[in-house]
Each structure stands twice: as C-alpha cells, then as structure tokens.
Amino acid sequence: MLSKKTKYALKAMIVLARNHGKGPMLISTISEQENIPKKFLENILLELKNAGMLASKKGAGGGYYLLKPPDTIMLSDIIRLMGGPIALVPCVSLNFYEPCEECKDELTCGIRQVALRVRDASLEILAKTSIKDLAEKEDSLIAMHKKTRQKSHAK
Amino acid sequence: MLSKKTKYALKAMIVLARNHGKGPMLISTISEQENIPKKFLENILLELKNAGMLASKKGAGGGYYLLKPPDTIMLSDIIRLMGGPIALVPCVSLNFYEPCEECKDELTCGIRQVALRVRDASLEILAKTSIKDLAEKEDSLIAMHKKTRQKSHAK
DNA sequence: TGGTTTCTCTACTAATTTAGTGGAGTTAAT
DNA sequence: ATTAACTCCACTAAATTAGTAGAGAAACCA
Numbered sequence: 001m002l003s004k005k006t007k008y009a010l011k012a013m014i015v016l017a018r019n020h021g022k023g024p025m026l027i028s029t030i031s032e033q034e035n036i037p038k039k040f041l042e043n044i045l046l047e048l049k050n051a052g053m054l055a056s057k058k059g060a061g062g063g064y065y066l067l068k069p070p071d072t073i074m075l076s077d078i079i080r081l082m083g084g085p086i087a088l089v090p091c092v093s094l095n096f097y098e099p100c101e102e103c104k105d106e107l108t109c110g111i112r113q114v115a116l117r118v119r120d121a122s123l124e125i126l127a128k129t130s131i132k133d134l135a136e137k138e139d140s141l142i143a144m145h146k147k148t149r150q151k152s153h154a155k
Numbered sequence: 156m157l158s159k160k161t162k163y164a165l166k167a168m169i170v171l172a173r174n175h176g177k178g179p180m181l182i183s184t185i186s187e188q189e190n191i192p193k194k195f196l197e198n199i200l201l202e203l204k205n206a207g208m209l210a211s212k213k214g215a216g217g218g219y220y221l222l223k224p225p226d227t228i229m230l231s232d233i234i235r236l237m238g239g240p241i242a243l244v245p246c247v248s249l250n251f252y253e254p255c256e257e258c259k260d261e262l263t264c265g266i267r268q269v270a271l272r273v274r275d276a277s278l279e280i281l282a283k284t285s286i287k288d289l290a291e292k293e294d295s296l297i298a299m300h301k302k303t304r305q306k307s308h309a310k
Numbered sequence: 311t312g313g314t315t316t317c318t319c320t321a322c323t324a325a326t327t328t329a330g331t332g333g334a335g336t337t338a339a340t
Numbered sequence: 341a342t343t344a345a346c347t348c349c350a351c352t353a354a355a356t357t358a359g360t361a362g363a364g365a366a367a368c369c370a
Contacts, residue, residue: 001240001242001243001244001245002243002244003356003357003358004257004357004358004359005357005358007244007255007257007266008257010266011257011266014265014266026315026316026317027316027317028316034257034259035257035258035259036257037358037359037360039359039360039361040358040359040360042317042318043319043359045317046317046318046319049317049318056316056317056318057316057317057366057367058315058316058317058318058365058366058367058368059314059315059316059317059366059367059368059369060314060315060316060367060368060369061315061316061367061368062315062316062317062366062367062368063316063317064317075269085156087156088156088157089156089157089162090156100162102159102162102163102166102189102190102191104189104190105300107296107300108293108296108297108300109293110169110289110290110292110293110296111162111165111166111169111289113289113292113296114230114280114281114284114289117280118276118277118280118281121273121276121277121279121280122273122276122277124276125269125272125273125276126269126273129269134265134266134268134269135265137265137268138263138264138265141262141263141265141268142263145260145262145263158327158328158329159328159329159330160328160329179345181344181345181346182345182346183345192329192330192331194330194331194332195329195330195331197346197347197348198330198348200346201346201347201348204346204347211345211346211347212337212338212345212346213336213337213338213339213344213345213346213347214337214338214339214340214343214344214345214346215338215339215340215343215344215345216338216339216344216345217337217338217339217344217345217346218345218346219346
C-alpha cells in the first residue's frame with residue numbers, strides 16, 4: 001500500500017502539473033484543494049524540492065512550481081522518493097535493495113522470483129505514466145461525468 | 156511491501172506443498188527449516204487452518220498438512236488471507252475495499268485509475284502462480300545452482 | 311525601514327501497525 | 341497416565357507512519 005505521505009505527494013504533484021506555467025502555487029491552496037494537512041504537506045513539498053523536482057519562491061506571490069515539464073515526471077519517481085514500496089520484498093527493490101533477513105538463499109528463493117515479475121509489471125505502468133498523463137486523465141474523467149450527470153438529470 | 160507475516164505464510168505453504176502427500180509436518184520442523192520464530196508461526200498456521208487452507212492433527216505423529224492439492228492454492232489467496240496488500244490503495248482493493256479518506260471523488264481520481272491497472276497486472280501474476288509452481292521452481296533453481304557450483308569448482 | 315507573506319528547518323509527539331512472546335488448555339496416541 | 345502436539349487468548353515491544361509546534365529566514369511591498 002502507498003503511504004498517505006506518498007499519496008499526498010502524488011496528489012500535490014498532479015495539482016502542480018495542472019497549474020504548470022501559471023506561476024507558483026501556495027502550500028495552503030494545494031492543502032485546501034486536496035484535503036491534505038497543511039503542515040504535513042509543507043514537509044512533503046520541501047522534500048520534493050530538495051530532490052530537485054520542485055522549485056519555490058518565498059514572500060508575496062511566492063509558492064511552489066514544477067521545475068521540469070510535467071510529462072517528464074513519472075509516478076515511479078515520486079513514489080520512490082517518498083520511500084514508497086514498489087517491490088513486494090526488499091530483495092527485489094531496484095533502489096532500496098536489502099536482503100530478506102530470514103531468507104537462506106536469495107538465488108533460489110521462489111518468492112523472490114515472483115516478486116521480480118510483479119515488480120517489473122508494476123514498473124511497466126508506473127514508470128511510463130507521467131503526472132501530466134494523470135492530470136489529463138482526471139480532466140477527461142471529470143468532463144465525462146459532468147455529461148453523464150446532466151443527461152441523467154435531463155431525463 | 157509484504158509483511159513478515161505474509162512472507163512467513165508463503166514460505167510455510169511452499170514447504171507444505173513440497174511435503175504434500177507425505178503426512179503431517181511439525182510446526183517446529185517448518186520453523187527451523189525456514190528460520191521463522193516458532194510461536195509466530197503457530198499463529199500463522201492456525202489462521203491458515205481456520206481459513207480452510209490447512210488441516211492439522213494433534214498428538215504424536217501430528218502436525219499440519221495441506222487440505223487441497225498444492226496446484227489449486229494461489230499466492231494471491233495466501234497474501235489476501237494475511238491481509239497483505241495487493242492493491243496500492245484501499246479504494247481499488249477487491250477484497251478489502253475502503254474509500255480513501257481524503258479523496259474527493261473516487262470516480263475521477265487519477266491515482267485510482269493507475270492503481271487499478273497495477274492491481275490487475277499484479278494479480279495476473281499472483282493469482283496464476285500456485286504454491287506448487289513455486290516449490291517446483293525452487294527445486295529447479297537449486298538443481299541449477301548445484302551444477303553451476305560444481306562446474307566452477309571443477310575448473 | 312518595517313511589516314507581511316510565504317517557505318524552511320528542526321524537533322517533537324501521537325497513533326497505528328507489525329512482530330513477537332507467554333502460558334494455560336485441549337486433543338490424540340501409546 | 342504420560343507425552344506429543346496443536347489451540348487460544350492476552351499481552352508487550354519495536355518500528356513505522358502521521359501529524360504538530362514553533363522559531364527562523366527570505367522576498368516583497370509600502
């Protein structure tokens with residue numbers, strides 16, 4: 001499962017992707033729009049900034065904004081940064097490898113073999129979906145549902 | 156990430172799969188073979204039993220054994236039973252659905268859309284791999300590595 | 311310059327989940 | 341009866357996650 005921290009980071013990045021090119025966004029704006037505790041979000045955005053994914057400006061008219069085009073920022077980048085789990089077991093994690101303490105022989109561990117396949121399948125999706133993709137997907141879903149609601153209302 | 160409990164359950168089930176047809180196995184045997192704390196394993200096996208995956212016999216010559224053929228027990232069955240996470244977010248979990256508290260609209264949530272795809276991809280693997288598959292895979296890996304070691308030694 | 315806005319940083323606390331243990335009880339075999 | 345095993349409940353400890361507090365620093369604006 002993704003931690004809340006990771007989910008918050010993803011949501012914030014999607015909002016910033018949608019806002020890309022329109023200047024900096026306030027922490028408090030994002031926090032309100034997405035129902036994220038403000039103080040918690042501060043930490044998260046700072047972390048994303050320190051990792052080079054965001055930039056910020058202080059003072060009036062300041063806020064956070066994306067440093068790179070939103071179609072170059074992949075979901076897997078964000079999840080990894082937040083320490084979120086992509087792999088099922090640490091011994092198949094590409095970025096946070098650790099041996100499983102109780103495992104006798106990694107090379108012949110059946111669980112590990114399956115975990116490798118699951119990791120690859122997940123990564124195939126997460127490393128190929130950008131926050132721009134998601135922002136657009138949400139927009140189109142919103143449009144679709146608006147129509148549906150109008151129709152069922154009109155009837 | 157899979158919890159230790161889930162990993163222990165998988166390992167125990169694989170051992171039991173390999174032993175299938177040869178009578179009951181002691182908790183302590185499994186515990187020693189797989190480096191699993193005995194008391195913890197007791198709880199886990201009991202849970203698997205109560206779920207109908209295992210049966211047990213008390214007294215001398217007793218122990219645990221599989222109730223169904225090992226090729227009908229899928230990894231996803233075990234992971235789910237142990238409350239392990241297959242889905243990245245609770246709102247796409249087939250068996251443990253829960254809305255994400257902070258989510259405004261599930262139907263238009265982009266993260267949810269991706270999580271659905273990841274879930275399906277993972278399940279495609281986990282629901283089609285049985286503990287028999289894994290036991291056999293391990294056996295063949297062990298055989299393979301034995302050869303390799305002999306060769307490199309002979310050289 | 312002084313005040314206001316907004317991010318920055320360190321350090322904590324609280325809540326939850328995970329991992330593991332203890333010990334008495336029950337069932338079955340010999 | 342005795343011994344070998346599983347059963348069951350209740351507890352503790354450790355780790356992780358979630359969230360908060362509050363002083364500080366930079367930028368802007370009057």
